Amino acid sequence: MTDLLPLDPGVLPAGIRSRFVPGINGLRMHLLEAGHETPGRPAVLLLHGFPELAYSWRKVMVPLAAAGYHVIAPDQRGYGRTTGWDPDYDGDLAQFRFLNLLRDVLGLTFALGHRSVAAVVGHDFGASVAALAALARPDYFRSLVLMSAPFAGAPSIPFATADRGAAPVAAGPDIHAALAALPRPRKHYQWYYSGREADPDMWRAPQGVHAFLRAYYHFKSADWAGNRPFRLAGWTAAELAKMPTYYIMDRDEGMAATVAREMPTPAEIAACGWLTEAELAVYSGEYARTGFQGGLQWYRCRTSGRFDAELEVFSGKTIDIPSAFVAGRSDWGIYQKPGAIEEMREQVCSRMLGCHLVEGAGHWVQQEQAGEVTRLLLDFLGRGGG
Structure with missing residues (x-):
């Protein structure tokens, strides 16, 4: 290419x-x-x-x-x-x-x-x-x-461990199991992005790449009225689940379906001066050609801990x-x-x-x-x- x-x-x-x-x-x-x-x-x-x-x-x-x-x-x-x-x-x-x-x-x-x-x-x-x-x-x-x-x-790197003996450090709770066990089962977007299904879900989204990106950008912007962030008390399933679904997703949905629910109206799109349809077309044109896997590999490097x-x-x-x-x-x-x-x-x-x-x-x-x-x-x- x-x-x-x-x-x-x-x-x-x-x-x-x-x-x-x-x-x-x-x-x-x-x-x-x-x-x-x-x-x-x-x-x-x-x-x-x-x-x-x-x-x-x-x-x-x-x-x-x-x-x-x-x-x-x-x-x-x-x-x-x-x-x-x-x-x-x-x-x-x-x-x-x-x-x-x-x-x-x-x-x-x-x-x-x-x-x-x-x-x-x-x-x-x-x-x-x-x-x-x-x-x-x-x-x-x-x-x-x-x-x-x-x-x-x-x-x-673990510090001051030489005199603690050889006992392994106990593993913390499994945040993914805890999210899945919530009354409304959830999953963390970074681990979803690390899976094989993420790229085809977004690249081949039923609504098309352009509409997918329009909804994604809108959902995470100040234009979406639900974005009123606050500090969370800790890394627990109950606290993480207070974030919007673009971060803590419903367990059984992909990102294309997640953001489609928040697709802005034609009037909202027309009023979006920070990202016009012509500007969005630059993004959608590039991602329609390349897909998303290149960027998703960064998430895999992080979530795997391999490096x-x-x-x-x-x-x-x-x-x-x-x-x-x-x-x-x-x-x-x-x-x-x-x-x-x-x-x-x-x-x-x-x-x-x-x-x-x-x-x-x-x-x-x-x-x-x-x-x-x-x-x-x-x-x-x-x-x-x-």
């Missing part, structure tokens, strides 16, 4: 170009960039999440470039027009482990001629890659902004570069792992310059409230971030 062309300039704001860079860790990487006309600018790297694309950053790229930055937003491994990754559920999962995803973006910025990156900004699952960048190469990635997904630290051991080399390590956190006030993502936002703010990020909850935004904060997110990013960069 190396014959893919750049995105049509007609779908991009003026000042953003679409291009490919081959030979990046086995990939031909597609990226959007702004501020590329002037060599020597400091780089800002923008990393998208699921189910998103480099295109998700279109509303903040030009203002950042106008402030003097070379703004780089790649389609990450498994997404969009980046090719060279294995789309097979039974293929090589190791290529999607997080250290390799970091290698992808490090290789890309090296190829573009940057000896450092002023700020790495990650949204949703992109925040995991951005946080790992800050842990592994703080000399290269000079500041960090996490969006919508708090980072509570690397997997931990945790290599991340344990960062156990107990703090993020000591200037950092900030931005999320929509209507985003349940900040509370889906109880205690994570507090751990990030109070223990993991030693130079946290601010945690911001943006009014009028749900999970897609940089699209729903692009102006305020741009202001926060520029303020952060001006105060020492980058």
Whole structure:
């Protein structure tokens, strides 16, 4: 599929170009960039999440470039027009482990001629890659902004165990069995996304990919009136079940059926200024071609725990570069792992310059409230971030 062309300039704001860079860790990487006309600018790297694309950053790229930055937003491994990754559920999962995803973006910025990156900004699952960048190469990635997904630290190596004897640590309760045993049986979306059925359920959704994504984006945005998040008391089935069904799904339903129930009306779609039908068509066109399995492989790497051991080399390590956190006030993502936002703010990020909850935004904060997110990013960069 190396014959893919750049995105049509007609779908991009003026000042953003679409291009490919081959030979990046086995990939031909597609990226959007702004501020590329002037060599020597400091780089800002923008990393998208699921189910998103480099295109998700279109509303903040030009203002950042106008402030003097070379703004780089790649389609990450498994997404969009980046090719060279294995789309097979039974293929090589190791290529999607997080250290390799970091290698992808490090290789890309090296190829573009940057000896450092002023700020790495990650949204949703992109925040995991951005946080790992800050842990592994703080000399290269000079500041960090996490969006919508708090980072509570690397997997931990057991500590002070030498004198406890050889007794194994007792396993905790099975959260999946507990969710399934609720009066309304439920399941966790990340483990659903890790299963074989998730990609065909969404890619071949009865309503079509375009309508599926419209409902999915609506359901997790501030436009859906039910998004009024609050802190959960703990990682228990009863507490997790307080979240909407896009996170804690009904046990016997897939995601296509889950979001179809919340499909916005034609009037609501017409009123959605942050994601017009033409803009949504860019997403649906890409996912109709690729399917979702590439992004779903990231979930499998996380839920399987298969690659945790290599991340344990960062156990107990703090993020000591200037950092900030931005999320929509209507985003349940900040509370889906109880205690994570507090751990990030109070223990993991030693130079946290601010945690911001943006009014009028749900999970897609940089699209729903692009102006305020741009202001926060520029303020952060001006105060020492980058």
